[in-house]
Amino acid sequence: MSEEALVLVLPLSFSLGIAYFLLIRYFLWHWNQIPAWKTPVDFQPRTRVSILIPARNEAANIGSCLRSILAQNYPETLMEVIVVDDHSEDTTAALVLAIKDPRIRLIHLVDYPLPNGLAFKKHGLSTAITQATGELIVCTDADCQMGADWLASMVSFYQDHSVQMIAGSVNFHQEKNLLERFQSLDFMGMMLLTGAGLRSGKMRMGNGANLAYTRSAFAAVGGFNGIDHLASGDDLLLMHKIEKQYPGQVLYLKSLAATVYTLAMPDWRSFFQQRLRWGTKNAAYQEWRITAVLGMVFVLCWSILLHLIFLPLAPVTLGISLLIQWACKIWADDQLLRAGANFFHRQDLLRIFWPAQLLHVLYIASVGFWANVQKKYSWKGRKVR
Known part of the structure; x- marks a missing residue:
């Protein structure tokens, strides 16, 4: 990958990762303000x-x-x-x-x-x-x-x-x-x-x-x-x-x-x-904010997935970019899920944190795509469109 592409990809990856981290921190702050x-x-x-x-x-x-x-x-x-x-x-x-x-x-x-x-x-x-x-x-x-x-x-x-x-x-x-x-x-x-x-x-x-x-x-x-x-x-x-x-x-x-x-x-x-x-x-x-938040998470997961797919083509550039995005996601998710585990007394779930990160990326990318394309599914014996 060219030096020009590196200059473009890294700031975009950094911006997307930081935006996700700040978003999760924003919501986590509000969660902590809710009186139990x-x-x-x-x-x-x-x-x-x-x-x-x-x-x-x-x-x-x-x-x-x-x-x-x-x-x-x-x-x-x-x-x-x-x-x-x-x-x-x-x-x-x-x-x-x-x-x-x-x-x-x-x-x-x-x-x-x-x-x-x-x-x-x-x-x-x-x-x-x-x-x-x-x-x-x-x-x-x-x-x-x-x-x-x-x-x-x-x-x-x-x-x-x-x-x-x-x-x-x-x-x-x-x-x-x-x-x-x-x-x-x-x-x-x-x-x-x-x-x-x-x-x-x-x-x-x-x-x-x-x-x-x-x-x-x-x-x-x-x-x-x-x-x-x-x-x-x-x-x-x-x-x-x-x-x-x-x-x-x-x-x-x-x-x-x-x-x-x-x-x-x-x-x-x-x-x-x-x-x-x-x-x-x-x-x-x-509420447009829900669509915006879901859209940003969807884009981040697809970005991580595409980085993984095309990593062999430019291992240094895409490797650095992938590291930035996934580090921001892991950092944010760890704080969010630890807070949830402590409140709901489910610390045992944190044992699968690492495999869950990959599953989350795959699930958001695939379901988000099909939900906007297919518009039909089966539920309890019914075909719904």
Whole structure:
């Protein structure tokens, strides 16, 4: 490679690497500014809660999910659980009905015809909300489990802050292999970015597996109108609508007790399909900062990948350039993930930090590309475009 190219490549690589490092440091600073929440010892529940659980082919998980919800340290008279059976082809509905508890209701989505162009999950949630009696809507997924103080932590935070929407943490657990541990490490970092983004007011994200919002706010923004054609986005895109209507009233709940746990994807195909599903809503983001941040991470990962591919052509120049970029990424990621491991008590995940770096580059580059090109994926037996 010529000396002129060296003069051009190195400053660009340095600038991209430093930009990533400063971005992570910015969000990490905001994460550290979020006060950790603990349910007050004198907490008096007074909020009726409707817990919504969309479920499709979740026979393997729905029982443990419901048992963990029914075991919450929260007054039975102030909670209801609505399971929306989304055309399951297994025994999901039968397992729900087998649990004899007056707090549980089952909605068969097949009884509510889907209007053309609408996504099943959003249609199911909207249907459940019309029948819910709670002031606070709490959403989770059928493959999730939570500790006994999850709901009390959510509601005590809501009563203390009087907000319209709360984003809680979601972690993976019970990992069995490198891929599952990588997902746990990666998602743990995403939770810190979620909290920091909301705290800073610069990047609002959330996860539908642990999300709460007032029924009045849902009605005020027209529910999922305008985003109901997208299979994903029942969390982040709804959050953007509520934040626009109620500025400053969407907060992150930094609480280990309020964390929801789910299982990582067991193989590469299901992992790719899951992340492809998440990525297909990128074009609908109403906040340009999210697109900008995701775009920068995507460009950095592709830059590192291309450096590795073409390294033999110019080992000195590209080697120096690669070293600069990857050093900045490793330095930033190490600080972010260590903070997450300390808060969530998952220091064990740091053992795979080094292989996870390469997996992260490959995953961001490939999924980011296909999410913007293919626009279709398979999820729970459905082909989605």
